[in-house]
Amino acid sequence: MPVLTLFFFLSFLKICLTLQFCEDFCSPISPEVRFPFGLDGDGCGYPGFNLSCNERGQTILNLPRSGNFIVQSIDYQIQEIRITDPGNCFAERLLHNFSLSGSPFSTELNGAFSFLNCSSNFSISASLPSSARRINCLSNDNFTVVAMPTGLHGYLPPIPSCIVMENMVDVPVFWPRYPEGDSSLIWTTPDCGGCKLNGGTCGFKDAGSLDIGCFDLPSNDRGLPRSAKYGIIIGVGIPALMCIIGLGCYLCGRVRNYSRSHQSSSEVTIALANPPSILIGGLDGPTIESYPKTLLGESRRLPKPNDSTCPICLSEYQPKETLRTIPECNHYFHADCIDEWLKMNPTCPLCRNSPEVSSTATTPSLPSSASSSSLSARR
Ligand SMILES: *[C@@H]1O[C@H](CO)[C@@H](O)[C@H](O)[C@H]1NC(C)=O
Ligand SMILES: *[C@@H]1O[C@H](CO)[C@@H](O)[C@H](O)[C@H]1NC(C)=O
Ligand SMILES: *[C@@H]1O[C@H](CO)[C@@H](O)[C@H](O)[C@H]1NC(C)=O
Ligand SMILES: *[C@@H]1O[C@H](CO)[C@@H](O)[C@H](O)[C@H]1NC(C)=O
Numbered sequence: 001m002p003v004l005t006l007f008f009f010l011s012f013l014k015i016c017l018t019l020q021f022c023e024d025f026c027s028p029i030s031p032e033v034r035f036p037f038g039l040d041g042d043g044c045g046y047p048g049f050n051l052s053c054n055e056r057g058q059t060i061l062n063l064p065r066s067g068n069f070i071v072q073s074i075d076y077q078i079q080e081i082r083i084t085d086p087g088n089c090f091a092e093r094l095l096h097n098f099s100l101s102g103s104p105f106s107t108e109l110n111g112a113f114s115f116l117n118c119s120s121n122f123s124i125s126a127s128l129p130s131s132a133r134r135i136n137c138l139s140n141d142n143f144t145v146v147a148m149p150t151g152l153h154g155y156l157p158p159i160p161s162c163i164v165m166e167n168m169v170d171v172p173v174f175w176p177r178y179p180e181g182d183s184s185l186i187w188t189t190p191d192c193g194g195c196k197l198n199g200g201t202c203g204f205k206d207a208g209s210l211d212i213g214c215f216d217l218p219s220n221d222r223g224l225p226r227s228a229k230y231g232i233i234i235g236v237g238i239p240a241l242m243c244i245i246g247l248g249c250y251l252c253g254r255v256r257n258y259s260r261s262h263q264s265s266s267e268v269t270i271a272l273a274n275p276p277s278i279l280i281g282g283l284d285g286p287t288i289e290s291y292p293k294t295l296l297g298e299s300r301r302l303p304k305p306n307d308s309t310c311p312i313c314l315s316e317y318q319p320k321e322t323l324r325t326i327p328e329c330n331h332y333f334h335a336d337c338i339d340e341w342l343k344m345n346p347t348c349p350l351c352r353n354s355p356e357v358s359s360t361a362t363t364p365s366l367p368s369s370a371s372s373s374s375l376s377a378r379r
């Protein structure tokens with residue numbers, strides 16, 4: 001059952017990868033196949049880059065003149081494909097009909113090798129240069145096949161008990177790797193190495209043409225147009241900023257609620273005397289002190305008979321209390337209350353006239369409508 005699930009998952013993955021990105025594979029452990037390669041003529045490949053799968057889940061490259069090879073790995077960045085012979089004897093393929101002509105591949109380095117067929121009791125180290133190697137897959141108990149780099153101009157001196165099988169075989173190898181297990185082929189067209197290096201996806205620009213392009217580059221200067229970047233900044237940045245502000249407000253509100261609910265009732269007066277307000281700078285001490293004060297006598301005779309309550313703290317004036325009046329508008333308050341107010345607001349809390357600059361009567365209103373309405377109700 002888990003195997004079946006895995007199978008369906010892999011099939012699904014294969015379909016998704018093929019449809020979306022032209023990425024495919026023959027089995028989970030075989031090399032990833034993507035542009036410029038295509039698998040089984042899926043239309044994803046560049047001409048000459050068709051790969052196929054064999055029944056054992058191996059990835060197969062067909063070279064037009066040489067037949068099938070197993071793909072061991074593909075490096076899309078340096079554009080190199082490592083192939084091996086299905087019979088595990090690459091040297092045998094080299095001696096037969098190995099040719100890259102008709103394919104888009106080449107070798108980075110070719111070596112001219114000589115192949116010798118020597119008798120089995122022949123000692124390589126004693127008779128041949130140290131560069132000679134036994135090719136195990138071609139040798140057996142009765143004879144030993146040796147490969148060694150061909151000397152200058154292909155000259156090979158006669159070697160006792162050996163016959164030359166092939167001289168000057170062009171072997172696609174990275175020196176000093178020997179033509180035994182595998183070979184590395186490279187391709188130069190199409191050139192997708194730079195795209196891969198930058199993290200992009202290489203592919204056909206449009207169907208029906210062989211022009212290639214680099215897509216889905218990660219967001220750097222080459223990747224996204226400026227407008228798209230601004231779009232992302234606006235689309236993501238502003239909502240994020242709003243969220244942060246919203247969260248900040250929420251937290252502030254909670255802190256404020258908390259401290260408000262824990263305030264004792266005796267502090268309400270101070271809270272009212274300091275209503276939250278747009279601070280535009282209050283008056284300095286000497287200016288406040290210059291406003292006229294009135295000390296109430298025992299008779300509580302009020303300067304204005306109808307005003308018996310301080311509009312700020314909403315408590316009645318008591319004998320021996322000190323009142324202060326704001327010049328120009330002639331409103332009275334407890335001196336303590338209006339002093340605190342004027343330290344933060346340069347305007348009269350009732351008529352909003354500024355005692356300092358009476359012309360600037362258009363100052364911002366009290367934000368707390370409740371307190372302002374209760375104040376004006378007592379005018
Ligand atoms: C590669 O695949 C394409 C598309 O299926 C096909 O037209 C083309 O003949 C194939 N080439 C080889 C060499 O198999
Ligand atoms: C090349 O040789 C192999 C055997 O080594 C053979 O299977 C293949 O068909 C040959 N390819 C061509 C194009 O002759
Ligand atoms: C090497 O030579 C022997 C005869 O001396 C021959 O039977 C054998 O097939 C040769 N091996 C190869 C790989 O050609
Ligand atoms: C190697 O084998 C040849 C015959 O194949 C024989 O004449 C020669 O004596 C042998 N040499 C050794 C060192 O065994």
Ligand SMILES: *[C@@H]1O[C@H](CO)[C@@H](O)[C@H](O)[C@H]1NC(C)=O
Pocket residue numbers: 140141142
């Ligand atoms: C080697 O040669 C002997 C006879 O000369 C033969 O019986 C034997 O099968 C050969 N071994 C191989 C691996 O060909």
